[in-house]
Amino acid sequence: MPTHAVNKNGNSKSAVRRHNEEAILKAAESVFAESGFRGATTGQIAERAGIPKPNLHYYYPTKESLYRRVVENIFNVWLQAANSFDDCDDPEEALTRYISTKMDISRSHPNGSKVWANEILHGAPVIQDYLETTLRSWTDGRIAVIEKWIQQGRMRPVNPRYLLYMIWSCTQHYADFNHQIDTLNHSVPLSDEQFAEAKEQVVDIILNGVGVVRSKPAA
Amino acid sequence: MPTHAVNKNGNSKSAVRRHNEEAILKAAESVFAESGFRGATTGQIAERAGIPKPNLHYYYPTKESLYRRVVENIFNVWLQAANSFDDCDDPEEALTRYISTKMDISRSHPNGSKVWANEILHGAPVIQDYLETTLRSWTDGRIAVIEKWIQQGRMRPVNPRYLLYMIWSCTQHYADFNHQIDTLNHSVPLSDEQFAEAKEQVVDIILNGVGVVRSKPAA
DNA sequence: CTTATGCTTGACCATGTGGTCAAGATCAGC
DNA sequence: GCTGATCTTGACCACATGGTCAAGCATAAG
Numbered sequence: 359m360p361t362h363a364v365n366k367n368g369n370s371k372s373a374v375r376r377h378n379e380e381a382i383l384k385a386a387e388s389v390f391a392e393s394g395f396r397g398a399t400t401g402q403i404a405e406r407a408g409i410p411k412p413n414l415h416y417y418y419p420t421k422e423s424l425y426r427r428v429v430e431n432i433f434n435v436w437l438q439a440a441n442s443f444d445d446c447d448d449p450e451e452a453l454t455r456y457i458s459t460k461m462d463i464s465r466s467h468p469n470g471s472k473v474w475a476n477e478i479l480h481g482a483p484v485i486q487d488y489l490e491t492t493l494r495s496w497t498d499g500r501i502a503v504i505e506k507w508i509q510q511g512r513m514r515p516v517n518p519r520y521l522l523y524m525i526w527s528c529t530q531h532y533a534d535f536n537h538q539i540d541t542l543n544h545s546v547p548l549s550d551e552q553f554a555e556a557k558e559q560v561v562d563i564i565l566n567g568v569g570v571v572r573s574k575p576a577a
Numbered sequence: 578m579p580t581h582a583v584n585k586n587g588n589s590k591s592a593v594r595r596h597n598e599e600a601i602l603k604a605a606e607s608v609f610a611e612s613g614f615r616g617a618t619t620g621q622i623a624e625r626a627g628i629p630k631p632n633l634h635y636y637y638p639t640k641e642s643l644y645r646r647v648v649e650n651i652f653n654v655w656l657q658a659a660n661s662f663d664d665c666d667d668p669e670e671a672l673t674r675y676i677s678t679k680m681d682i683s684r685s686h687p688n689g690s691k692v693w694a695n696e697i698l699h700g701a702p703v704i705q706d707y708l709e710t711t712l713r714s715w716t717d718g719r720i721a722v723i724e725k726w727i728q729q730g731r732m733r734p735v736n737p738r739y740l741l742y743m744i745w746s747c748t749q750h751y752a753d754f755n756h757q758i759d760t761l762n763h764s765v766p767l768s769d770e771q772f773a774e775a776k777e778q779v780v781d782i783i784l785n786g787v788g789v790v791r792s793k794p795a796a
Numbered sequence: 797c798t799t800a801t802g803c804t805t806g807a808c809c810a811t812g813t814g815g816t817c818a819a820g821a822t823c824a825g826c
Numbered sequence: 827g828c829t830g831a832t833c834t835t836g837a838c839c840a841c842a843t844g845g846t847c848a849a850g851c852a853t854a855a856g
Contacts, residue, residue, distance in 0.1 A: 372832075372833090374832080374833070375832085375833085378833090391698075392699060392700065393615065393699060394613040394614075394615060394616060394695070394699065395613075395616065396612065396613060396615045396616035397613060397614065397615035397616070397699070399812080399813060399814085400813075400814060400815080401812095401813070401814090409834085409835095410834070410835050410836080411813095411814090411815090411835090412815085412816080412817090412834075412835060412836085413833080413834055413835070415814085415815065415816080416832095416833070416834075417833095419815085420814080420815080421813095421814065421815090472698050475694070475698060475753070475754075476613070476695070476698060478753075478754050478756055478757045479610075479613075479691050479694060479695060479698075479753055479754075479756075480611060480612060480613065480616070481611065481756050482756055482757070482760070486760070489757060489760040489761070490760060490764070493757075493760075493761070494760070494761055497761055514785070516778055516781065516782060517774060517775075517778050519761070520774070520775045520778040520779065521778070521782065523747075523750060523751075523754075523758065523775070524747050524750075524778075524779065524782060526750070526754075527746040527747050527749075527750030527754070528742075528743050528746050528747060530746075531742060531743075531745070531746030532742075534694070534697075534698055535694075535697050535698075535742075535745075535746070537697055537698075537700050537701055538697045538701070538708060538712075539742065541701070541705070541708040541709060541712075541713070542708070542712070542713055542716055542738070545709070555736060555739070556736075556739045556742070559735055559736050559739040559740070559743075560739065560743065562735065562786070563735060563740065563743060563782075563783065563786030563787060564782065564786060565786075566733070566785060566786045566787075566788065567781070567782035567783060567784075567785045567786030568782060568785075569785065591802075591803090593802085593803070594802085594803085597803090618842085618843060618844085619843075619844060619845080620842095620843070620844090628804085628805095629804070629805050629806080630805090630843095630844090630845090631804075631805060631806085631845085631846080631847090632803075632804055632805070634844085634845065634846080635802095635803070635804080638845085639844080639845080640844065640845090797856105798855100798856085799854100799855090799856085800853105800854090800855090800856105801852100801853085801854085801855105802851105802852085802853085802854100803850105803851080803852075803853100804849105804850080804851070804852095805847105805848105805849090805850080805851095806847105806848105806849095806850105807846105807847090807848100807849105808845105808846080808847080808848105809844105809845090809846080809847100810843100810844095810845090810846105811842105811843090811844090811845105812841105812842090812843090812844105813840105813841090813842085813843105814839105814840095814841090814842100815838105815839090815840090815841105816837105816838080816839075816840100817835105817836105817837090817838080817839100818835105818836105818837100818838105819834105819835090819836095820833105820834080820835085820836105821832100821833080821834070821835095822831100822832080822833075822834090823830105823831090823832080823833095824829100824830095824831085824832100825828105825829090825830095825831105826827100826828085826829085
């Protein structure tokens with residue numbers, strides 16, 4: 359039942375279309391996270407989205423096009439998080455905010471993070487171009503910023519590149535490996551309090567590790 | 578051509594068998610790492626091992642039994658690495674050795690690490706029992722050791738559990754995400770020198786982060 | 797030699813799955 | 827209510843793939 363169709367020959371999406379595409383994307387993200395690209399079946403995605411399989415192919419012609427959209431989505435979420443790094447020029451605040459934001463994303467978008475991890479793990483067959491363009495230039499920019507901080511004597515001399523990798527791995531670990539973390543937590547997901555403590559620990563160890571004095575001491 | 582058969586009704590493995598099982602395991606590890614469990618095909622594994630597909634099923638009846646062996650293998654490699662933590666009672670040396678060893682494993686067994694990551698990512702369908710038994714008890718033991726060090730004032734008070742997660746993620750990242758790391762390194766794998774620097778950075782930031790003074794300062 | 801055992805392999809099958817199709821439903825605008 | 831566009835769906839197909847089978851090889855031992 360196409361409502362609100364602003365179409366005719368133009369193409370602003372109908373409400374039905376928006377709703378279905380959204381439901382499919384959400385279902386796809388969780389199924390891809392659970393089973394990987396090849397392990398996921400379009401039938402399962404359709405079922406989880408509450409529509410028959412041919413309807414899914416009506417909106418996303420191929421499994422790969424759907425997968426690509428899912429990966430692009432999580433990449434965009436991360437790009438926005440990256441802003442939390444750029445918004446200020448103080449190493450303590452920038453690092454704290456960046457790490458915190460990435461931890462929050464791991465908490466709120468575990469499936470997206472897993473899909474991303476899976477994609478990289480298997481050699482980034484679909485988003486190689488993003489790595490070579492957007493990610494590469496963002497990384498180089500942030501390295502320059504950190505190097506400046508080091509030259510200003512505001513933090514210890516560390517290789518900024520490996521610092522960034524460390525931040526990425528520590529934070530995403532809480533999404534990608536959450537099953538292991540849960541298992542080691544008596545098979546119960548981390549509570550909000552536990553997660554807050556984990557976040558605080560990551561921030562604390564890294565900031566101390568790079569010699570940034572924290573004005574607001576460890577909670 | 579069965580040689581050295583010490584069999585008859587006994588069952589010490591023939592040389593052919595040993596050789597083939599080894600080749601299959603190695604091929605399987607790389608294919609599973611590239612494509613995940615579902616994405617890997619027994620045909621591809623057989624081809625990479627240089628044997629026809631039915632021969633693979635002669636040694637490993639099902640794809641899942643083969644996969645399980647691959648996962649068990651990498652888990653055992655890690656368990657051995659875990660010893661580097663236990664062999665001494667000095668936080669500086671124990672942490673340095675443990676981190677270094679884990680980094681070395683990421684360098685020497687990237688495929689195994691990827692298979693493990695993939696397994697956890699998808700909810701550990703095959704090795705859940707290892708997580709609940711061996712890994713859980715090892716972790717608890719190491720937490721106790723770290724807590725002791727903290728009480729002795731030999732390192733800052735951090736939550737040992739999240740410190741361990743941090744070490745795991747930072748080190749395994751260099752295997753699991755090596756494609757991303759290579760891409761950000763002008764699409765060239767890290768040289769031995771670069772990897773050594775990365776290792777040094779991880780050790781350096783974490784030891785400083787937990788307030789362990791390094792007797793042998795950053796190289 | 798013969799025989800038993802271990803190993804190899806081309807041909808084959810059953811199943812699951814990505815994707816198609818064509819007929820039908822629903823709705824906006826006239 | 828008619829028309830054209832958008833959306834829905836049961837039935838279907840082509841193909842990949844895990845796994846089997848039975849016949850054939852190689853080797854060690856008698």
